[in-house]
Amino acid sequence: MVLAIRAENLKIGYLDEEEEQVVWATRGVDLNVEEGESFCLVGESGCGKSTLASAIAGILPPHALTMGKLYIFDQLVIDDSKRNYNGIRGKIVGLIPQNPGTSLNPFLTIEDHFYYVLKDSKNMNKSESRKIAHEYLLKVGLNKDVLEKYPHELSGGMQQRVLIAIALASNVKIVVADEPTSSIDANLRAQILNLVNSLVKEFKVTLFIVTHDLASAGKICDKIAVMYAGRIVEMGPTSIITNKPRHPYTKMLFESIPILGWKRALNPLPGEPPNVIEEITWCSFRERCPLKIEICNKEPPLMLTDENLHFTRCWRFKEVS
Amino acid sequence: MLLPTYYSRIIYRNLKKTRFKIGVGISTIIVVLAIIAPLIAPYPDEGYGYIPADAGERKLVPPSIEHIFGTDALGRDLFSRVIIGTRTAVIQAVSVIFISLIIGMLIGVCAAYFKGIIEITLNYFIELFMAIPSIVIALFLRLTIGQGLHVVIASLVITWWAWYARISYVYAKSVVELEYVVLAKLSGLSALKIIPRHVIRNIFQALTVQAISDLGSALLEASAINFMGLGLPSGFPEWGVILYEAITERGIEAFLRSPWLVVFPGILILVTTLGFSLVADPLREDLDPRLRRRWKLWF
Numbered sequence: 001m002v003l004a005i006r007a008e009n010l011k012i013g014y015l016d017e018e019e020e021q022v023v024w025a026t027r028g029v030d031l032n033v034e035e036g037e038s039f040c041l042v043g044e045s046g047c048g049k050s051t052l053a054s055a056i057a058g059i060l061p062p063h064a065l066t067m068g069k070l071y072i073f074d075q076l077v078i079d080d081s082k083r084n085y086n087g088i089r090g091k092i093v094g095l096i097p098q099n100p101g102t103s104l105n106p107f108l109t110i111e112d113h114f115y116y117v118l119k120d121s122k123n124m125n126k127s128e129s130r131k132i133a134h135e136y137l138l139k140v141g142l143n144k145d146v147l148e149k150y151p152h153e154l155s156g157g158m159q160q161r162v163l164i165a166i167a168l169a170s171n172v173k174i175v176v177a178d179e180p181t182s183s184i185d186a187n188l189r190a191q192i193l194n195l196v197n198s199l200v201k202e203f204k205v206t207l208f209i210v211t212h213d214l215a216s217a218g219k220i221c222d223k224i225a226v227m228y229a230g231r232i233v234e235m236g237p238t239s240i241i242t243n244k245p246r247h248p249y250t251k252m253l254f255e256s257i258p259i260l261g262w263k264r265a266l267n268p269l270p271g272e273p274p275n276v277i278e279e280i281t282w283c284s285f286r287e288r289c290p291l292k293i294e295i296c297n298k299e300p301p302l303m304l305t306d307e308n309l310h311f312t313r314c315w316r317f318k319e320v321s
Numbered sequence: 322m323l324l325p326t327y328y329s330r331i332i333y334r335n336l337k338k339t340r341f342k343i344g345v346g347i348s349t350i351i352v353v354l355a356i357i358a359p360l361i362a363p364y365p366d367e368g369y370g371y372i373p374a375d376a377g378e379r380k381l382v383p384p385s386i387e388h389i390f391g392t393d394a395l396g397r398d399l400f401s402r403v404i405i406g407t408r409t410a411v412i413q414a415v416s417v418i419f420i421s422l423i424i425g426m427l428i429g430v431c432a433a434y435f436k437g438i439i440e441i442t443l444n445y446f447i448e449l450f451m452a453i454p455s456i457v458i459a460l461f462l463r464l465t466i467g468q469g470l471h472v473v474i475a476s477l478v479i480t481w482w483a484w485y486a487r488i489s490y491v492y493a494k495s496v497v498e499l500e501y502v503v504l505a506k507l508s509g510l511s512a513l514k515i516i517p518r519h520v521i522r523n524i525f526q527a528l529t530v531q532a533i534s535d536l537g538s539a540l541l542e543a544s545a546i547n548f549m550g551l552g553l554p555s556g557f558p559e560w561g562v563i564l565y566e567a568i569t570e571r572g573i574e575a576f577l578r579s580p581w582l583v584v585f586p587g588i589l590i591l592v593t594t595l596g597f598s599l600v601a602d603p604l605r606e607d608l609d610p611r612l613r614r615r616w617k618l619w620f
Contacts, residue, residue: 089509106523107523116518
C-alpha cells in the first residue's frame, strides 16, 4: 500500500482585500489517498474543496498562505509556508480543469495543445506528440480529425474529453479533476465520469475528483470524503458513506438529493455554514445540527468509527443513522 | 504567427464584398507601382529631384503626351516624381505602422500581463505619449537632428505606438484572465513562453486589422509633416513634399494657374488612403460583426 496523497493538518488561506485578516479556505485537513484508488471530495460551495484540489495539483496562487504538510508520493510539496512542486506538477500530478471552454486556447489546434504539454513535460517533438495525441484521443472516444480542429469547432463534451486526454497523455500518476462535469449537460455527466473512471482504472492512475454531485460521486468512486467549512467531516469507503453515514451533515446531504422515481419529502438543510474568518473552536456544524448537545461546544477530532477505515468528525456518531 | 490557411480563409471570405475587391485592387496597384516605379518613370533622375539641363525651356508645362502630369516650377517631370513618390509613401506608412505595432504590442501586453506597479507605470507612459501631437515631435526633431526619412518615421512612431499599446492592453487584459493563461501561469510556465503562445496569438488578429486600417492615416500624417517642410528635404520624391514645393514656390497661383501641381499628388494621397481603408473595413467587420454598416453605398 503506497500513499499517493497525504495531508497533515493542511491549512490554506487567503488574505482578504485589506490584507488584514486571513480567510482560511481549508482549516486543518488530514487526508490519505492510496495509490490507484478513486477518491471523491464532496461538499457545498465555499467549503474549500477546490482550494484543496489546487493545492494537490500545484496551482495555488502565489499569494495563498499555507500551513501544515502535504506529501505526494512521499515527496514533501507543502511544508508550512514553503512550497516546492518541482518534478511533481505536470509530471506526477495532472489536472482536468473545470471549464473546458476557457481552458483551451482558441488559436491553437488540438494537436498544438498536446504538443506544448508534451514538449514541456517529456521533451517530445511534433511527430511523437502527434502519435501520442492520436492514441489518447482514441481512448477517450474521439477520432483523428479532432487533431486538426480548433477548440470552438468541438462541442462542450468533446472539449472535456480532449482535456481528459491531455491530462492522461503525460503519463501522470495522479489526476486531479476539479468539478469536471459542472459545465456540461446532465445527460453527459455520467458518461464523462464513467469515462474518467474507466481510463483511470485502465492506466492505474489515482483519481482525485472534486464535485458537489453526491449521487454521481457515489457511483464511480472507491472512497468519499465529505468536507464542511474547511474540514473533512466524514471519510470512508463509498458503500459505507452512502448507506450508513455517521455524520449528521452527510446524512442530511443524502436526504436532500432528489432521486428519480422515488417519491419522498426532501429535507433541505437549514442555516448557513460558519464564517471562516473567525477561529472556530467548536464543532463547525453545531448551528445546523439537530443532534447538538453540550459536548458539541468542543471541536471533535476525526474519529475512527467501528467500521474499517471509516472516519467521522462527530461526538455523537453512534446516534446518527 | 497564425496558420496561413487561417488568413487565406479570411481573405477568400471577404473577396465576395465589392468594397474589399476595390480596396485590394487599389492597394495592390500602389504596392506594385512602388516596387517598379524607377522602371516605368519616364525621367527617373528627375523623379529623384535632379533638375534637368533643359529645365529653363520646360517650366510649368501643362499635361501633355511628353509629360503626362505636366512639369513643376523647376522643370522636372511631375509624373516621374509622383510615381517614385509612391515608393516613399509605402515605405513611410508601412515602416511607421510596423514599428509602432511591435513596440505597442509588447508594451501593452506586458502592462496587461504583469500586474501591479508595472501596469500602472506603463499605462501612464502610454497616456503620456498619446497626449503629444506628432507634428510637435517632428518640429523638435527637425530642429535638433535635421531633415530626412528617419525624422518622419521617428516622429510618427513616437506618438503612434501608444495607440497600439492601448488597444493591445485592452484586448490582452481580457485574455490574461482566461483559464488557460491563469493555469499556465500558476503551473510555473515562464512569461516568455506564455506571452507569445497564449496572449499575443489571441490579440494579434485584432491588432492586424487595426494596423491595416491605420496605414492610410499614417500616410496622411506623414504627408502632413512633409507638407510643412519638417520631414523630408525639398526635392525628395514624396507627395507631401511635391505639394509643399508647389505652394512655397507658386503660392495661391499653384491652384489657379497650374492646378496639375496640386491635383495629381493630392489625388494619389486620397486614392491610396481610400484603398487601405477599403481593405481594412471589411476585415474589421469580420472581426466584430457589430460594426457592420446598416446602410449601403453603391458598393
